[in-house]
Amino acid sequence: MVDPDASEWLKKQQRASRKTRLIVSTAGILVIAAVLAGVIYTLIHKGTTGGAVGSSDNGNDGNNAGKGANIPSNPDGPYYTNDGKPVSLSITPDPRLHKSFYGVNYGPILALYPWCTNTLGDTIEDLKILSQLTNRLRLYGMDCNMANYTLLAIELLKLNMTVVPTIWVDGNETTYTRQYNDFFNNLDQHGISRIEGVSVGNEALFRKQVTPSDLYSRIADVKSKIQAKYPNSKIPVFTSDIGSNVDQAFIAGTDVVFANVHPYFGGVPVSTGANWTFEFFHNFDSGPAAAAGKPAVISEIGWPTNGASDNASIASVDNLQTFLDTYVCVANQKQIKYYYFESFDTPWKAAYFTTLEGSWGLFNSDRSFKPNIQLPNCQVTAGGITSM
Template sequence: MSQLTKRIRLYGADCNQSALVLEAIKQTKVDMTVWLGNYVIPTDNSPYIRQRDLIKSVLQTYGTDHISGITVGNEFMLNYLNSNGGTVPDSDVGNAGAAILIADIQDTRNMLKDLSLGKALPVGTSDAGSYFNTQVLGAIDYGMANVHPWFANVSVADGAGWTADFFQTTDVDAANALSNKPQMYIAETGWPTKSSDAGNANNGPSTASEANLQIFLDTFVCQANANGTGYFFFDFFDEPWKDIQFGGVEGWWGLFTSNRTLKNIKIPDCPSP
């Protein structure tokens, strides 16, 4: 993975995942940095508090040398809108969800301030590319946007260009229009290699296949590395639990299979930022 990008993001802090990743970096001495995650549930704040305290403990144990930020929430606004009959992030429904998320973001900042760390850690959030609420953008240091050409029914040949254009116009431009100008990253992008059912074997113009993952790698990675686009490639390895729960292509986005065997692909050979 470090041949693609030196950035890793976590989606939550349960199951000791923050410490496990940082310990792996420590033992392997790989040059990577991680954005820790806190998965927020709008109807129950106890998971947020539990994960906040786990993150606090990890920071006290490992310090901040390999940590680049704390991400509060993953697709929080998308899920909140879907659960409350909304579709527009900048709406009354969206703003109600934003208030919940912003309170947790500020609480995380307060936790970091109390720790008196050697360096200031930025605090941000991650969401679907078109679901950033303006109030949330104004309250974060960085944002991570999921940008998937597959789900936009874009061909693999056009996937890399579409990803760059969508990210710039939908996310980067919106962030730069605000006074705080949060740093924006592509939280997820990639290409699935198969589907569990024939109905989802293609997105219209292109199929889910290892050959098409190779095309996306070849057309996206080196260009993004060269122009300084911050991205997190999706995904490191296939996730069988997603296939069981969701079916279709959901479990098959890995560069590696679930047993950590590299698929029939070649990692692009270009400098990773």
């Protein structure tokens, strides 16, 4: 095993963390991103290799294309993707897909604030695929109807799925207030039966955009308001951060230890990536959490297919296959709870940051299979987040 020294882990995360800039929130970024908007849109809609997955060729006519803010009052549609393709509510099982993942991280590709060109139809098409991989999704924010469309798609498709929404924390109080209010509006609209838990921020401590005491205060506030609105609910409230940031204060301030653990950023070869992950997670996260009587979940785990290497860690499609083969089914056998990172490649990250940043998807950005990838086929044995 490679010794997962916390300081080295932190250095690697500082060089290559994928999510430190997930939400575009500062004025400078908005200006630059506006220049890139045309490039991003082109990249997103450019065809890639691999067979199409879960695509729909039929549907009804209507006017739900475009911005994605208009939700049809008719529950039967019509629904359209951003590029005007009609969407049906039927799911055709794909024999290449297996419900082998405890959970999957889902960031709709076009849900980029403030443009928000995603539609409910796009989300429906995404969930036709993801529902054949898992019963659990984790989201990264509330903007652009991300949680609303996901919950609507689950309802419309009649899926047995739960969601972990995130109230994004980035140091901007306006962003937090907007997302905080949107989260509770979603509970009012959809209820709580499909909410597996709620994350207040992702890697906000790592980015040093909030103090620990402020973050734990926000977690307590969200938990208190949920309990006031739904007295009998047991929705856990927590945050997610890099695994080496878990300490006693983190454990005490959260209902669940939600830890991002990436062997790629540990600089290990893919052949030892799974074992490195299991040992790191136990030593830094699940072990200390269990000692305090708290459950622990790997909130991110994955392997990129393109981009720069990190010491012995090589980004490639072949290595993604190796990691899927060595991690997923073994984690299921060990009853480890994890959310795989991530659903689809994200071209806007590749265009704005690096190729590596946008290349963590199980699928290409157009929902097609990556070349020669075979998804694992095994049973998920762990229960929900709150079950020990």
